[in-house]
Amino acid sequence: TYQVARPKGYRVSWHANPAVEAHHFGQSHPMKPWRLTLTKQLVMAYGMHHAMDLYLARAATYEEMAEFHEADYLDFLRQVMPGDMDRAEQSDNVVRFNFGDDCPIFDGLYNYCSLYAGGTVDAARKLCNDQAEIAINWSGGLHHAKKAEASGFCYVNDIVLGILQLLRHHPRVMYIDIDVHHGDGVEQAFWSTDRVLTVSFHKYDKDNFFPGTGALDDTGPTHPLNPGAHHSINVPLNDGIDDESYIQLYHDVIGACVETYRPGAIVLQCGADSLGCDRLGCFNLNVRAHGACVAFTKTFGLPLLVVGGGGYTPRNVSRAWAHETSILLEADQIIDPTIPDSVAFRTHFGPDYSLFPPLSEIRKLENKNPRSYLAGLVESVHEQLRYIKG
Ligand code: ZLM
């Protein structure tokens, strides 16, 4: 059997509630909460649970969620039932709050939302109370939810709630988003404050890729009286970016941002739909490269809140998040890249049974991000950082 030792000199806390995993968005909906079960099975098979403080996430209260969300919206979320989608008296609200194919009304929806949000709020509080240096909630990271609107599989913005907790203790918080989609909900929530610097890397194609925001020049409203001007950094990418380019870009952008902004804490959204072969994504990243971003973020030694996000090929989502858990525990060099025999649902990891399967050559997309384009992005981020003081 496998057992990972606790890291020396810092504590990692793990926040999860298995009840989250039991929710279903519907038949062929790409979001599968079950990927969290697979992640946990891998983490346990490697014995990583021995090296962390494990907490059962409690449900966020209505009041906690109301720190960001409007009461009307939360009231609707609390009382809707499957079937309301087609009920005439609810149709105004269904439209107003953007429920539909992307954001369906399913059994236990409010319970699902309050549990994943509770995990992130708990994780943020652990960091604030000096009870952990790194706190993980893989069920969180739902970055598209707005104050009074569901969007892109997200209903409650747990990230915003977590950042609001961190802002009680830290003058400046940096948010980093490596999901293949733009972190629009978090950006928008903080775009009139200079106390949060948001940075999102994403595929950008205004008319053909969700949500269509996050252009390079989308840097926050530049009204002279808006302290949040310039505090949204966007790194728009094209199809097929590879490991080497992405890691280089991540180092260049994040290194410069941390140096300039000097945040007191970092929130990292690790959406795994930026991996190659994702059902919705279009990048060519391997599990190791995705993990390299987590490893680099950890080197700053700042309180770190790590959340999940997208990720639509469950076997790869769980590989990435298990590997990233091992990085946060400094155990990535110790664990065997061959998936342990003891893991539940082991057949999902065949035929290679490796944490780091090679990307299928057939499904690889051409890299449409020339070096010159990436160099321009970095240059532009440096220019934007001239407006920012830490
Ligand atoms: N249609 N079913 C990422 C959120 C991406 C908007 C186009 C809905 C889908 C997708 C839903 C079974 C995160 C859009 C899509 C069909 C308008 C998106 C239900 C397939 C299905 O088969 C599906 C009936 C569904 C949804 C595909 N939706 C693919 N891409 C995006 C939202 C969330 O990863 O960033 C964080 C968790 N929506 O492109 C449409 C424009 C709705």
Ligand code: CA
């Ligand atoms: Ca992103």
Ligand code: ZN
């Ligand atoms: Zn995504």
